[in-house]
Every structure is written in C-alpha cells, then in structure tokens.
Amino acid sequence: MAKAGTYSRQKMAIPIEPFESERLCLRPMNEGDEPVLWEMLSSPEVLEYIPLEPATDRQATKTQILADFAAWERFKFFFAVIWKSPAEDQSKDMIAWVLMRPMEDGKSMELGYWLLPEVWGMGVATEAASAVVAHCPPLMDFPQQDITAHVLIGNHASRRVLEKVGLEYTGEGQIELENKTVDVWGLAWPQE
Numbered sequence: 001m002a003k004a005g006t007y008s009r010q011k012m013a014i015p016i017e018p019f020e021s022e023r024l025c026l027r028p029m030n031e032g033d034e035p036v037l038w039e040m041l042s043s044p045e046v047l048e049y050i051p052l053e054p055a056t057d058r059q060a061t062k063t064q065i066l067a068d069f070a071a072w073e074r075f076k077f078f079f080a081v082i083w084k085s086p087a088e089d090q091s092k093d094m095i096a097w098v099l100m101r102p103m104e105d106g107k108s109m110e111l112g113y114w115l116l117p118e119v120w121g122m123g124v125a126t127e128a129a130s131a132v133v134a135h136c137p138p139l140m141d142f143p144q145q146d147i148t149a150h151v152l153i154g155n156h157a158s159r160r161v162l163e164k165v166g167l168e169y170t171g172e173g174q175i176e177l178e179n180k181t182v183d184v185w186g187l188a189w190p191q192e
C-alpha cells in the first residue's frame, strides 16, 4: 500500500478511450447513463449491501445525478459497461458500472461495481472488473498492488468476484460510507 496522499481524486486523470474485454465494452460514464443510474439507485435489490435507501423521487434523483456529472467529481472514475455485441442485449445501454479511484486517504486505489439485476450471475462483474484491473494501472500510473476494495459483510457474491479478479481477503473493519459507519470485509491485491 502507498503512503497517505499518494493518489488524489483531483489530480489523477482517467483513460478516456473505450476498452474491451471478451464480451464487454467499457467507457467513461456520462449524462446519457442517467436513466440506468436511476434504475440502480431505486432498486432495493441493487442496494441490499449498499448503505443507501432506494431513491423514490425520479425528478430529484435525475437533478442530483446531472448536477454530479456537471461537477464531475462524483462520477469521474466510473466506467460504464455495455455489451460489445448488441446480440447479447439488443441495446447499447449501460448494464453496469465499475469504478477505479483513489481512496479518500490517497493510500490505495478502490475497485467497485454495480450491475443491473438482469445481468447478475453471468460473470459480468468478474469480466468487467478484471478488464479495469488490467487496463487502468498503466494508464493511470499506479501498480496493481495498490488496488483495494471494501464489501459490506454478507455480500458473498461481491467478495467472490473480487477474489476471482485476484484480490485477497485482508480482514474485517469499519469504514465511513455514504455518511454511515459500516462493517466491511477488506480485500487487497496480494503484496509481493
């Protein structure tokens, strides 16, 4: 793990060119993804292990999401995941997002993801997160060893995804997430 303050959300740039995995294409998320973000933010299923209440006010949520895109800070490190072939889905809409961003303390790079429930259980999270883990470190100038993740305790599917991607369990802890203190499993890339 790096020293505190090594990575800065303000200073770090993101790769803007789309990149691909076997079945998926990934690109920076943008305002056009707002309807899918609304679907996720209003889904109790998606939020089961996220300390957020499902959104119920469509217009207020849209206004907030668009304001966040305008300010760019919140979604700067989010990659939209879409099927490479329309045959998989008949659309080019975002089916998931993956983030790779500096942790608040700047000591490591956080990996995270949300998927629409209709694509769960198909290996999408593992494939998309693996693509980000392979693609981003050289372009964003950090070593894979600095990748970490937190999973709310009980989210076995997400922990399994991270372990399949290559991270290792490091123990239980507590973090501040969405202004709440939550119990989490910690995972990190194996140190050499």
Ligand SMILES: CC(C)(COP(=O)(O)OP(=O)(O)OC[C@H]1O[C@@H](n2cnc3c(N)ncnc32)[C@H](O)[C@@H]1OP(=O)(O)O)[C@@H](O)C(=O)NCCC(=O)NCCS
Binding pocket: 045, 046, 047, 049, 050, 112, 113, 114, 115, 116, 119, 120, 121, 122, 123, 124, 125, 126, 127, 150, 151, 152, 155, 156, 157, 158, 160, 161
């Ligand atoms: C968690 C989430 C990302 C998983 O996505 P996914 O595409 O279904 O994941 P994958 O198909 O790539 O892999 C899931 C793995 O977990 C396993 N799994 C699923 N449910 C499980 C459970 N309850 N207990 C143990 N393992 C489980 C699957 O069997 C699979 O492992 P395998 O390939 O070895 O069989 C998805 O459900 C999601 O977006 N949830 C809502 C948001 C969220 O919780 N994000 C993570 C925050 S840390």
